[in-house]
Amino acid sequence: IVLKVGSREKELPPGPPTIPILGNAHIFPTEFPHYKFTEWARKYGSLFSLKIGNDTVVVLTGAAAVKELMDKRGGTTVDRPPSYVGELITGGLHILFARFSSSAWKTERRAAAAILTPQATNQHLPIQRAEATQLLHNILHSPQSFYTEIQRYSISVIYSVLHGRRVPQYETKEITGYIAVMHKWSALLEPGAVPPVDAIPILKRIPERWAKWKRDCKRVRDLQRARYFRLVEETRERMRRNQHNGSFMEDVLERQAELGMDDEMTSWFGGTLLEGGTDTTTSYLQSLVLALVAYPEAQKKAHEEIDRVVGEHRMPTLEDLEQMPYIRAIISETHRFRPVTPLGAPHATLTTEEYHGHIIPKGTTIFVNMWGIFHDPALFDNPEDFMPERYLLAENGTKPGIDGSDLKPTFPFGFGRRICPGMYLAQNSINLNAMNLLWAFDFKPDIDTNGNPIPVDIFAYRKGIATAPLPFKCRITIRTAAKARIIENEFLETADIFSKFEVGLSPEDKEFVARSREPEAKLLSE
Numbered sequence: 197i198v199l200k201v202g203s204r205e206k207e208l209p210p211g212p213p214t215i216p217i218l219g220n221a222h223i224f225p226t227e228f229p230h231y232k233f234t235e236w237a238r239k240y241g242s243l244f245s246l247k248i249g250n251d252t253v254v255v256l257t258g259a260a261a262v263k264e265l266m267d268k269r270g271g272t273t274v275d276r277p278p279s280y281v282g283e284l285i286t287g288g289l290h291i292l293f294a295r296f297s298s299s300a301w302k303t304e305r306r307a308a309a310a311i312l313t314p315q316a317t318n319q320h321l322p323i324q325r326a327e328a329t330q331l332l333h334n335i336l337h338s339p340q341s342f343y344t345e346i347q348r349y350s351i352s353v354i355y356s357v358l359h360g361r362r363v364p365q366y367e368t369k370e371i372t373g374y375i376a377v378m379h380k381w382s383a384l385l386e387p388g389a390v391p392p393v394d395a396i397p398i399l400k401r402i403p404e405r406w407a408k409w410k411r412d413c414k415r416v417r418d419l420q421r422a423r424y425f426r427l428v429e430e431t432r433e434r435m436r437r438n439q440h441n442g443s444f445m446e447d448v449l450e451r452q453a454e455l456g457m458d459d460e461m462t463s464w465f466g467g468t469l470l471e472g473g474t475d476t477t478t479s480y481l482q483s484l485v486l487a488l489v490a491y492p493e494a495q496k497k498a499h500e501e502i503d504r505v506v507g508e509h510r511m512p513t514l515e516d517l518e519q520m521p522y523i524r525a526i527i528s529e530t531h532r533f534r535p536v537t538p539l540g541a542p543h544a545t546l547t548t549e550e551y552h553g554h555i556i557p558k559g560t561t562i563f564v565n566m567w568g569i570f571h572d573p574a575l576f577d578n579p580e581d582f583m584p585e586r587y588l589l590a591e592n593g594t595k596p597g598i599d600g601s602d603l604k605p606t607f608p609f610g611f612g613r614r615i616c617p618g619m620y621l622a623q624n625s626i627n628l629n630a631m632n633l634l635w636a637f638d639f640k641p642d643i644d645t646n647g648n649p650i651p652v653d654i655f656a657y658r659k660g661i662a663t664a665p666l667p668f669k670c671r672i673t674i675r676t677a678a679k680a681r682i683i684e685n686e687f688l689e690t691a692d693i694f695s696k697f698e699v700g701l702s703p704e705d706k707e708f709v710a711r712s713r714e715p716e717a718k719l720l721s722e
């Protein structure tokens with residue numbers, strides 16, 4: 197019997213050879229698993245399996261299998277695999293990790309669906325636009341800080357949309373504290389960071405004094421919980437003072453009883469939406485800049501298009517995108533070239549499924565290998581190159597003669613009933629900033645002391661479920677003086693929109709806000 201542990205049952209999809217007890221655990225990649233999964237997919241097929249002890253993992257690297265299993269049979273692939281770390285930290289209330297059987301997921305998902313629809317999302321456009329203007333303004337004045345400015349943008353937008361409170365500068369405790377805890381959190385989720393408690397449940401019983409990882413989980417929990425409760429309390433307090441600003445959590449608080457959410461769940465819900473929306477949006481926009489620096493031809497074509505459609509006397513608006521197929525193609529190509537979550541988020545099956553003669557047992561963990569699909573040479577010409585043109589030739593970017601209809605535009609945002617509830621909000625941020633950045637700036641490689649360009653490394657990415665380019669340098673310059681003036685003026689105009697969200701700011705943040713609007717105010721009055 198022991199020898200059977202770890203061996204692949206014959207009805208499972210094929211996969212790499214197993215060894216007793218461990219199965220494939222000894223070869224399971226501990227970093228950037230999407231590369232190894234893609235290699236295995238080319239060898240074992242678009243549906244392959246791995247054994248981790250007695251547990252089964254199935255990796256899908258084919259769009260048709262994804263459509264069938266994740267969308268059409270979404271009712272059975274809606275679960276998540278167990279995550280003891282997620283459980284310890286969030287008490288099972290994290291919407292991303294929550295099991296289907298928990299009432300928390302259903303309740304939180306209902307709350308999210310009712311409010312984050314495309315129409316409801318559009319109501320948050322003014323603050324997104326204002327923050328995107330501040331991003332241009334800050335890059336104009338401090339181009340070398342673009343990497344952290346993008347981070348500030350994403351955090352501030354989500355803070356405002358969800359909690360009605362913005363974060364005006366990067367160097368503030370609200371942001372640095374948040375980022376530090378998020379780093380600790382994702383470090384605990386890295387393979388190998390904690391013993392294999394999900395596969396060998398007895399390990400959960402290790403007492404805290406011998407398990408540093410348990411103490412780390414507790415510390416992260418305390419820090420997160422304190423922040424998420426405080427944010428909800430601040431919103432509630434604002435509402436008591438009748439200072440509503442249309443934030444998402446105001447709506448949730450008003451409907452708390454109807455939704456059946458107590459304060460514990462409400463706070464984790466607000467907090468975990470915050471987590472879902474920050475690093476992801478940041479990663480996408482940083483990848484976009486990286487691609488623009490690395491592929492000057494694409495940038496040049498986008499500049500020509502935006503100059504023709506928008507010109508230099510006004511900033512772009514979302515409506516302009518309709519007339520800019522090349523920039524739309526750049527946006528899709530960035531999703532394909534560097535998907536934020538190369539393996540999505542793992543799903544798990546609630547029942548045993550049969551697909552093309554293979555059995556996928558109940559409780560199987562399923563990864564959709566987005567990276568492998570988006571980089572499949574059978575689907576895409578030169579998949580390793582950033583080539584927006586592919587999206588002008590075929591709606592889903594696939595090569596001639598290939599039916600790409602299974603590759604829906606929502607693909608980068610996941611599948612079935614777990615699809616990202618923030619995707620419309622995220623896509624608005626992406627569209628606005630892609631247009632703004634291309635309209636305003638030239639992006640070029642940095643130069644060394646001899647004046648030679650230093651090429652960016654398009655493979656230098658951070659590990660983790662949501663990846664992002666590692667910090668990189670580039671030269672960003674404003675394209676015309678007229679555009680610089682428009683950005684300064686527009687930034688001043690944002691003051692009105694921002695003021696409703698500038699609540700609960702620390703004294704340093706207040707001073708920063710006042711100072712940041714001063715010089716331009718002087719300029720305008722001169």
Ligand code: HEM
Pocket residue numbers: 291292293305354468469470472473474476477480536537540541542543608609610611612613614615616617618619621622
């Ligand atoms: C570029 C930006 C984003 C990308 C690429 C992205 C991608 C994803 C993906 C792939 C998933 C997993 C879906 C699945 O399991 O099949 C997901 C889930 C999720 N996302 Fe996003 N996301 C982005 C932005 C956001 C934003 C702005 C928010 C919140 C306002 C958000 C909140 C969430 C939540 C709460 C989940 C968990 C859903 C569940 O398990 O039921 N995301 N996202």
